[in-house]
Amino acid sequence: xxxxxxxxxxxxxxxxxxxxxxxxxxxxxxxxxxxxxxxxxxxxxxxxxxxxxxxxxxxxxxxxxxxxxxxxxxxxxxxxxxxxxxxxxxxxxxxxxxxxxxxxxxxxxxxxxxx
Amino acid sequence: xxxxxxxxxxxxxxxxxxxxxxxxxxxxxxxxxxxxxxxxxxxxxxxxxxxxxxxxxxxxxxxxxxxxxxxxxxxxxxxxxxxxxxxxxxxxxxxxxxxxxxxxxxxxxxxxxx
Numbered sequence: 001x002x003x004x005x006x007x008x009x010x011x012x013x014x015x016x017x018x019x020x021x022x023x024x025x026x027x028x029x030x031x032x033x034x035x036x037x038x039x040x041x042x043x044x045x046x047x048x049x050x051x052x053x054x055x056x057x058x059x060x061x062x063x064x065x066x067x068x069x070x071x072x073x074x075x076x077x078x079x080x081x082x083x084x085x086x087x088x089x090x091x092x093x094x095x096x097x098x099x100x101x102x103x104x105x106x107x108x109x110x111x112x113x114x115x
Numbered sequence: 116x117x118x119x120x121x122x123x124x125x126x127x128x129x130x131x132x133x134x135x136x137x138x139x140x141x142x143x144x145x146x147x148x149x150x151x152x153x154x155x156x157x158x159x160x161x162x163x164x165x166x167x168x169x170x171x172x173x174x175x176x177x178x179x180x181x182x183x184x185x186x187x188x189x190x191x192x193x194x195x196x197x198x199x200x201x202x203x204x205x206x207x208x209x210x211x212x213x214x215x216x217x218x219x220x221x222x223x224x225x226x227x228x229x
Contacts, residue, residue: 002158035219042121042221043159043204056216090158103149104217106158 003027006091006107014115018079021110025072025093031055032074033094033104034066038087049074081114088112118142119207121220128227134192136223138205141186145207148181149217150190153202162203163190195227 003026013019025032034046036059045058049068060066063081068074078085088111092104120139128134140148146167151159165172165179165188172179178191192199205220 002160004158033217040124040221042117042119043206043217043219045216045218048216058216092158103161103164106151106160108156108158 002105002107004091004093004105004107006089006110008110009108010111010113012113012115013081015081015083017081017114018077019081019112021076021078021089021091021112023074023076023091023093023107025074025091026105029093029095029105030072031094032068032072033092034060034074034076035090035092035106036087037090037109038084041087043090046076078112081112083114086112086114117220119205119218119220121205121223123223124221125224125226128195128225130197130227130229131194134190134195134199134225134227136190136192136203136205136225138188138190138220139186140188140207140218142207142209142218143183143186145209145218147208148179148188149206149208150177150179151204151206151219153204153222159204192225195225197227197229200225200227 005024007022030051033048035043046060048056066076088109090109092106149164150162152162153159181188202222204222206217
């Protein structure tokens with residue numbers, strides 16, 4: 001158990017819809033990261049928040065947005081969903097932006113299926 | 116732009132033998148290199164890391180080797196056990212004002228057969 005909690009674990013929805021994925025980081029971790037893992041793809045970095053503020057952006061589509069709340073939990077919002085958005089979405093957290101080595105602690109992921 | 120590459124999607128090794136997983140990178144500015152292990156239906160978990168100023172780091176059955184001139188690192192598992200069967204991701208990190216940003220490879224699926 002990494003201490004990072006993601007909900008929901010599974011989500012099935014239709015194209016054009018909007019969903020929200022939720023992440024609670026490990027206790028004390030200020031940084032939250034979102035990653036997408038599509039079929040046959042590695043972990044693609046989407047976005048990072050640190051103590052409520054956006055810190056880095058990766059390959060995140062304009063239809064996707066995220067935020068980190070004062071209690072440090074984070075939400076990833078995916079809108080106008082397309083079939084290609086079907087993927088595993090991982091949240092990870094770390095101490096102060098990665099500690100000494102960049103080690104991240106990952107949740108179990110939210111599997112999104114768009115039909 | 117894939118800065119971290121794992122060119123072998125899968126590897127099969129007999130129990131007790133050595134498993135060697137390879138990883139190449141393109142950015143010479145990376146500070147740390149990490150290996151993560153992922154079982155089905157679970158998130159990736161940290162396995163071992165190495166600083167860019169070192170060429171070897173060992174932790175029990177796991178050893179990571181770094182060849183900076185070749186921009187290549189490898190993970191050795193000796194001896195391999197069936198429980199090591201998982202997907203292994205290579206990652207590289209670089210420090211910035213935002214903290215560390217991790218770049219992952221696509222993963223290598225290791226199967227250790229009895």
